[in-house]
Amino acid sequence: MHAREGLIIPGFPLFKNTIRNKLMLLLLAATIVPIASSMVISYIATKNSITEEAVATNARLLSLGKTNILNYMNNINQKSLAVYNSMNVPRSLYYLLEHDMEDEVFPNDLSDVIRNRNLLKDHLYNIYQSIQEFAQVRLYVVKQNTTYLLRNDDLKVGQNEQRPTDFNSSGKTSIEPTHLSHYYGLDLKGSTQEPVFTLHRPIFRAPSDELLARLSIDVKLNVLADLNRQLYDEGEQFYIVDKSGSVILSSEAEVPVQEKVLEWFTKVARAEEDSGHIDYKGDGFAGIIFHDRVKTSYMDWYLVKLSPYTHLYERAGGIARINAFIGIGALAIAVLATLYVSLRITKPLLRLIGYVNKIETGQLNTAIDIHSNDEIGVLARRFRSMMQTINNLILKEYRLEIASKTNQLKALQAQVNPHFLYNAMQSIGTVALQHKDMQVYSLLTSLGKMMRYQMSTERAVVELAKEIDYVQAYLDLQKQRFDTALEVTLDIDPRTRPIVVPKMILQPIVENFFKHGFVPDGQEPAKLRVASSLEEGSLTIRIEDNGKGMSEEQLIQAMHQLTRGEAAAASDWNSPASEEGGIGLRNVLSRLQLHFHPKATLSLYPVTPHGLGVMLHIPLEEGAVSNV
Known part of the structure; x- marks a missing residue:
C-alpha cells in the first residue's frame, strides 16, 4: 500500500483517506467544536455567575442572621442583669445575696428562712418567665455553697459537697456551648434532659471584685434555630460555633459530632476577615464555606454555612444538560447533512476515478460521461481535453523518436571530425619537425592542447594549473599573431x-x-x-x-x-x-x-x-x- 492511499483498517472504511471522509470529518468538526465550546463556555460562565450571586446573597443572609442573633443574645444578657435591679432595696435579689440570705444554712428564725427562700424563688421565677425558651435558672451562692435551681416552676435547693466545675471559670460573663441540661449536683430523679446553651453571669459585691454568686440560665435551642432557619436551604449545612470550636447550633442535629466541625473550622478561624467565604475540599465535603462573626463582651461566635458544589451548581448542571440535548440534536442533523453532501459531491469523483483506472490500463479512448456544471464537471471536461492532447503528443513522440534516431546517426558521423583534425595536426607537426621548423611545431602543439582541453567533457572542474596551461596555449597563439x-x-x-x-x-x-x-x-x-x-x-x-x-x-x-x-x-x-x-x-x-x-x-x-x-x-x- 502506498502512503498516499491513506490508512485503511479492515472493517473500518471510514479510515480511508478519501475526500468523502475528509468532508465528513470537516463538517462534523465544524459542528461539534462550536457546540462543545459553547457548552463549556456557557457552563463556566453560569458557574461563575452563580458563585458571585451565592457570595453576595450569603453575605447578606449571614449579616441578617448576625443582627438577629446579636439582638436575641443581648436580650438574654439583659435579663440576666435583673439581679442588679434595685440593689439597695431590702427585698431585692442583690440585697438578699449581699446579706448572705440572712444565714439560711443556720437560721435562728425558721420563718425568715422560708420567707427569704420564697422571695428568692420569686426573683428567679421572674427571670425564668421573662423569656419563654429559658429551660431553667440556677443560682449558686458562694458563701453558703448552696445551689438554687428553678425548673418547671419548682425551686430545688441543695448544698454541694464541693464547688461546681464552672466556679473557677473566668470572672466574666460567658456562654457555655450546647450540651444536655444538667442538674448542677442536685438529685432530680425522673427529670428529662434537653439540649441547651447556658449563660453564666458572676455576681460581685459592688464595688469590689468579691464573688457573691453565679447565675446560670439554660436556654433552649428552638428560638435560636428558628432565627437562623431562613439562612440555609435543604442540602446545605449551618453551624454556630464559638471561638474554641465548640458547637452552639447545628442544622444537622441537636448535638453534632464535634470532630466534623473541627475539620474546616480551623480555616474559618484563621481567615483574615471576620466575614467572607472559603473554597474547601475535605473529607465528606467539597464546596464553599460562608462565614460571619458575632463578637461581644460575653460571646465570640461564628456563623458558618456550608454550601456543597453539587447544591450551588445544580442550576448550571441543568443548563449544561439542556445544552447537551441541543448539541446532540444539532450533531444528528450535521451527520445527516454531512452524509448527503459527501455522497452528492464524491459520487461523480468516484466515477471519474473509475474512468482514470480504465485509462491507466491503456484504454486511452475511454469516453468520460460526466456532464455536470459544477467544478467536477469542469474537471471531467478538462480531463477529456487532456487525454486528446496526450494522444496527439504520443503520435508526435513517435515522429520525434524517428527523427532522434536520424540525429544520433549524424552525431556519430560528426565524432569522426575531431579525430581527423588531431591526426591531421600530428601529420603537419611531423612535417614541421622534418623541415626543422620549430615555430610551426610549437604553434600546432598549442592549438592541439587547446582543442583537447576544450573538447574534453569528462570533468566540469579542473585544477587551476590545467586552466593556466590552457590560457598559456591560447596566449602563445596570440603572441605569434601580434609578436x-x-x-x-x-x-x-x-x-x-x-x-x-x-x-x-x-x-x-x-x-x-x-x-x-x-x-x-x-x-x-x-x-x-x-x-x-x-x-x-x-x-x-x-x-x-x-x-x-x-x-x-x-x-x-x-x-x-x-x-x-x-x-x-x-x-x-x-x-x-x-x-x-x-x-x-x-x-x-x-x-x-x-x-x-x-x-x-x-x-x-x-x-x-x-x-x-x-x-x-x-x-x-x-x-x-x-x-x-
Whole structure:
C-alpha cells in the first residue's frame, strides 16, 4: 500500500483517506467544536455567575442572621442583669445575696428562712418567665455553697459537697456551648434532659471584685434555630460555633459530632476577615464555606454555612444538560447533512476515478460521461481535453523518436571530425619537425592542447594549473599573431595550482581583452597580467590589461548588470552580450557560485593609467584542493 492511499483498517472504511471522509470529518468538526465550546463556555460562565450571586446573597443572609442573633443574645444578657435591679432595696435579689440570705444554712428564725427562700424563688421565677425558651435558672451562692435551681416552676435547693466545675471559670460573663441540661449536683430523679446553651453571669459585691454568686440560665435551642432557619436551604449545612470550636447550633442535629466541625473550622478561624467565604475540599465535603462573626463582651461566635458544589451548581448542571440535548440534536442533523453532501459531491469523483483506472490500463479512448456544471464537471471536461492532447503528443513522440534516431546517426558521423583534425595536426607537426621548423611545431602543439582541453567533457572542474596551461596555449597563439606588440605576465602562486576551479573560467576573460580592449597600433605594447593568490582561505585571481578600459559610467552599468543577474551581463565592455558562441562573464560568475560557494564574486575595476582589471574571489571549502 502506498502512503498516499491513506490508512485503511479492515472493517473500518471510514479510515480511508478519501475526500468523502475528509468532508465528513470537516463538517462534523465544524459542528461539534462550536457546540462543545459553547457548552463549556456557557457552563463556566453560569458557574461563575452563580458563585458571585451565592457570595453576595450569603453575605447578606449571614449579616441578617448576625443582627438577629446579636439582638436575641443581648436580650438574654439583659435579663440576666435583673439581679442588679434595685440593689439597695431590702427585698431585692442583690440585697438578699449581699446579706448572705440572712444565714439560711443556720437560721435562728425558721420563718425568715422560708420567707427569704420564697422571695428568692420569686426573683428567679421572674427571670425564668421573662423569656419563654429559658429551660431553667440556677443560682449558686458562694458563701453558703448552696445551689438554687428553678425548673418547671419548682425551686430545688441543695448544698454541694464541693464547688461546681464552672466556679473557677473566668470572672466574666460567658456562654457555655450546647450540651444536655444538667442538674448542677442536685438529685432530680425522673427529670428529662434537653439540649441547651447556658449563660453564666458572676455576681460581685459592688464595688469590689468579691464573688457573691453565679447565675446560670439554660436556654433552649428552638428560638435560636428558628432565627437562623431562613439562612440555609435543604442540602446545605449551618453551624454556630464559638471561638474554641465548640458547637452552639447545628442544622444537622441537636448535638453534632464535634470532630466534623473541627475539620474546616480551623480555616474559618484563621481567615483574615471576620466575614467572607472559603473554597474547601475535605473529607465528606467539597464546596464553599460562608462565614460571619458575632463578637461581644460575653460571646465570640461564628456563623458558618456550608454550601456543597453539587447544591450551588445544580442550576448550571441543568443548563449544561439542556445544552447537551441541543448539541446532540444539532450533531444528528450535521451527520445527516454531512452524509448527503459527501455522497452528492464524491459520487461523480468516484466515477471519474473509475474512468482514470480504465485509462491507466491503456484504454486511452475511454469516453468520460460526466456532464455536470459544477467544478467536477469542469474537471471531467478538462480531463477529456487532456487525454486528446496526450494522444496527439504520443503520435508526435513517435515522429520525434524517428527523427532522434536520424540525429544520433549524424552525431556519430560528426565524432569522426575531431579525430581527423588531431591526426591531421600530428601529420603537419611531423612535417614541421622534418623541415626543422620549430615555430610551426610549437604553434600546432598549442592549438592541439587547446582543442583537447576544450573538447574534453569528462570533468566540469579542473585544477587551476590545467586552466593556466590552457590560457598559456591560447596566449602563445596570440603572441605569434601580434609578436612584440603583446607582453604576457603570469604571476601564479604555487599554492593555488592544485585548487580545483570550473573549467573555462579564465579564457573567456582573457579573450575579452583581445576582442574589446586590445589596441594593436598603439604607441606602447599591449600588456596582459594573470595573477593568483591564496589569502585567508580564499582564492583570488586577477586579470589586468592596459587596453582601452571602460568609462566610469560603463563600469557602474556593467557591475550593476552582474549583481542584477542578467543573462549576458558585462561580457562585453561596451555591449551587453558576447559574440555568438562566447561565454559571458555572468556565465563565469554563475558557474563559480554553482560549483563552489554562493558568495563567490566577480568584480571589475579600472587600472592606472588606463586599462581594466577583472578579479575573481572564491571562498574555499573543504575538498577545494585536488588530491591529484
